Amino acid sequence: MIDHTHDPAALSWVAAANDPATDFPLQNLPFCRFRERGSLAPWRIGVGIGDRILDLAGWGIDDLNALMGRPRAERVALRHRLFDALKAGAPEIPLLLQAQAEFALPCRIGDYTDFYTGIHHARAVGRLFRPDNPLLPNYQWVPIGYHGRSSSIVVSGTPIRRPRGQVKPPDADGPVFQPSARIDCELELGLFVGPGNALGQPFSIDEADDHAFGLTLLNDWSARDIQPWEYQPLGPFLAKNFGTTISPWIVTMEALEPFRLPFTRPPEDPQPLPYLDSPTHRAGAAYDIALEVWLQTTAMAAPTRLSRSNLRHAYWSLAQMLTHHASNGCNLQPGDLLGTGTISGPAPEEAGSLLELTAGGRQPVTLANGEQRTFLRDGDQLGLRAFAEKPGFRRLGFGPCDGVITAAV
Amino acid sequence: MIDHTHDPAALSWVAAANDPATDFPLQNLPFCRFRERGSLAPWRIGVGIGDRILDLAGWGIDDLNALMGRPRAERVALRHRLFDALKAGAPEIPLLLQAQAEFALPCRIGDYTDFYTGIHHARAVGRLFRPDNPLLPNYQWVPIGYHGRSSSIVVSGTPIRRPRGQVKPPDADGPVFQPSARIDCELELGLFVGPGNALGQPFSIDEADDHAFGLTLLNDWSARDIQPWEYQPLGPFLAKNFGTTISPWIVTMEALEPFRLPFTRPPEDPQPLPYLDSPTHRAGAAYDIALEVWLQTTAMAAPTRLSRSNLRHAYWSLAQMLTHHASNGCNLQPGDLLGTGTISGPAPEEAGSLLELTAGGRQPVTLANGEQRTFLRDGDQLGLRAFAEKPGFRRLGFGPCDGVITAAV
Incomplete structure (x- = not known):
């Protein structure tokens, strides 16, 4: 409204x-x-x-x-x-x-779920692992998501300790346990759940907005060398749960109302199943929110922008994330957090992770001061920013979502 | 002691x-x-x-x-x-x-993690999907685990609503959204975390016992037709989070002290990496706890036993679950719950899930009264039981872990 x-x-x-x-x-x-x-x-x-x-x-x-x-x-x-x-x-x-x-942290986060709604991210990451078949067959039908770790969600400004973990070099017989050498960021928004639903009682796509309280910035720190060795068959675990940073501020869905966009799919794509579709949803379930990744190394006096993207590139809407999550009767509760997954834009320079920006660590990015990076080094400060702007309305910002990488213990 | x-x-x-x-x-x-x-x-x-x-x-x-x-x-x-x-x-x-x-529920469960320590279960399930390569290469090196849903953990006796979800028939172009026809149980124990650790501060394998408070029975209800379509690449989600039942009782690790066993691996297997190994651990990190699955259909006057197994068959110990989980600095907190994963025994009749007992739903089991089952029907009451017994000690039981399946909404 x-x-x-x-x-x-x-x-x-x-x-x-x-x-x-x-x-x-x-x-x-x-x-x-x-x-x-x-x-x-x-x-x-x-x-x-x-x-x-x-x-x-x-x-x-x-x-x-x-x-x-x-x-x-x-x-x-x-x-x-x-x-x-x-x-x-x-x-x-x-x-x-x-x-x-x-x-x-603005509230008690009972459960944290991370989705995978950035199709350009899913394609780019899939291409690194499966060049011939980057997008899995379920991606355009199911809003893919998984449960994350609530206890290690921290507020912007909290240092992030470089994790140790099992890493399997391609030519070794077995893994070694060592500090991760491939610490990455992931550019996401997090949706805080409002009233939610009782166990066993799903809600419809047109009720979903009632359960959306507001958005925060979210950096899903990832250890890219731990992830490939551990993630089959049950998904990412220690590659992710060493820390997730959110901004201190929750921008309410009411504030973001002017920045809605129609939710559309290319006509050649599978269209959402009926439980994830409605005329109201198609009319305005997407949001125009600009997203940015910034980096400041210890050699820099000010941060430099690595990337920019927009929530409008998400393949699944916030309402679809909520509706799908509760569609089997799973109970969502006030304060639960739903990450969007990495929201990369269609162009390579609009990627929301270093994994994508560096082609899997093979092509370093050159920073404004001439330094190069594939993944993050100790002392690097990584920040996310977001804002909504549109002619005829005031620009709304999300505040900072920052973290500095500290050395492994 | x-x-x-x-x-x-x-x-x-x-x-x-x-x-x-x-x-x-x-x-x-x-x-x-x-x-x-x-x-x-x-x-x-x-x-x-x-x-x-x-x-x-x-x-x-x-x-x-x-x-x-x-x-x-x-x-x-x-x-x-x-x-x-x-x-x-x-x-x-x-x-x-x-x-x-x-x-x-006995306490506030901040985070719930489910491991996959039953190697006979992992092999049997893997064989259904990958006959030539049932066990993935990481299984004997990494205690595989993933984050589960805390909000839908319920206490024994709570009815479990049959979920709806996306199911992809093998010969169809796309999925259909319908009530699951393959509801299964999983026979597990759940470990409640004691003091835990601060973010960024792992602990050693010999400190792990300090963080183990006690055990409960745990049934990780699973929708086997939703699971294969949704679980790639990020792991199980709606196939699991419609409900997890635990027994009302927590049996303390102090009570279970007499039932310790040496923790050993077959010498031809990879031995645990140093952070998951110690002489003290090898001397007594396994536990002899008998596990049972019981079923009562609406046509039965009393439950019938479907299967029996033992926690001693777990490939990874409770101490290794704790140590690995915190090894990247992830903070464990009092009341967090760590499921063992399905603990099947080596013999086919010792399986802890219907998926295994029925060879993926292809070979129905015949119950004591002549009924047959592949997966659970509405009205079926599924119960888990556990006890520890040993000459020279009193038998200790875990109480009931029961749930009845109710019709989909």
Whole structure:
């Protein structure tokens, strides 16, 4: 529903929210969990506005999972109340500078599932392993996904320790246990689940939006030398679960409403089965959200952009991810996190992982300062960024999703 | 440590605990979470003794996750205190009859991982898909595991709704979405994690026992017609996450101490890499725990046994599961659950799944009453049982792990 909270002319009494370059204008209002940096105060739920945070403790909101569990209409009503409290002319109230805050994971993530909706990523990775048959026969029928590890999801800024693991050199008889030499990023968005469903009770594709709370940036760190040896037949495990970074901010689906796009498939492709299809879904289940990968090595004074892509390239929609996940009766719960999988664009330079950008590690990328990289080195800081922009609307950003690689223990 | 709490001559003042056939003699003392059946009282932590439950509310224990997080020495000390309170001669205290109780999941299960340590199962299933190469090259080097779904883990007695899902008939161009026709059980034990480790801080194989709290029975319900279509390349997903049943009881590792066995590999097999091996581990990391599968159809007055196996057939130990899982720095947390995978014995009739017992659904099993089954029908009640027994010790049981299949919605 596009209403006055998306009016690009609406201004805030928080000056920085009116800066055209801010991630957090009055039209965004993303959630976070925060406290004063260095304090031992309890974590609180907040809303980002310009360079500040509105503390929701006084609003009776101290648990984002509880809010996620409420019906969509209540989330819309809260958005309107927040908008009214922060718009120009409303009485000013105390806010905390984001620069003075530290952030935690925004909610309790009961289960984390990672999908594989980036078809250009699936094709590019498949081509490295199966040149003649890059896309498996199920890919265009099933929204492929797998369960990830919840405990090792960390908030932006948390260092990522280089993992050790079993690596099998092609010419060796057996594997060796050693630090991974092929640490990679994966450019994803993560969808936080709203109310969800009871065990054994699926929902329809047209109900899916009720269960979508909001989006965060997500970096699915991957150890590319551990992955091929361990992943058959049950999928990735230790190659992934040493750490997953998300941004501190959840941009709500209500804020992203203006950036919907029709969901279409090339006519020559298999069309979605009826449980994953509807006229409403076709009309607007895709989203236009720009995605970027940035790298700063220890030799750089500022990060350099490695790649850019867009969520519109996803082969399966957020609503299809939700509907398929619950289609067998699996219960989704408030605060569960669904990763999109790596969203690479169609062009090689739009890839969302180093695996793709370097053709499996065979062609190093040359950085702005002349350095080269295949995979990440200790000290490298990898950052994801995302924003939605469109003529007639304010640009909305997602905040940072950063992590630095530290040496193996 | 085998101490006086394993003395087979020790008796309890609870008469039923002295019955040789009980699952819960004084030497067992398993944990559960319970309340009076039909009440709305808060769930409480209890200990099973004979046909009764000791309520631990008066012992200051109201959260099993907190207890799991304590050092092993405290768990041993608690076992001694419970033993002393329930042994013959100690003053009698009020207990609840198990028949008057209802049970919940014993703790909050943050993350659930399912391993694949049953080599006879892996070979038998592999043979169905790859007759010439049943065991993949990594199997004897890597303890294969994958992340499962926490939200759909239910306690024994919870009905299991037959899932719908995408099924691809071999001769069809595309899949159909329909109720699964191949619902199967998987005979497993589940290991509850004790204190665990911080992110980025692995532990050694000789520290693993400190992080093992206890075992429960686990049925990893599987939809065998959904699984082959969806599982490439990221592993099982909707074929598994519609429900996982565990028994209400956690039998502690302290109770199972007398049932340790040496952990050995055939000398012609690859031996474990150094991070998964030690003299202490070789001396006693396996366990002698008998496992059984029982089925009761709606035409039967009592269940019939389908299969029996033993945890000693696992190719990887519980300590290796823990150590490998954390070897890349992945953080294990109190209450996390690690399934062993299906533990089939070496003989065909010792298989822990219908998939194996029926040669992939091609050879129905004939039940005691003349009925036949390939996979489970609506109304079938499937139960797992386990016990440890050995001359010179009391027999310890695990309680029931039951579920009935209900019709698809």
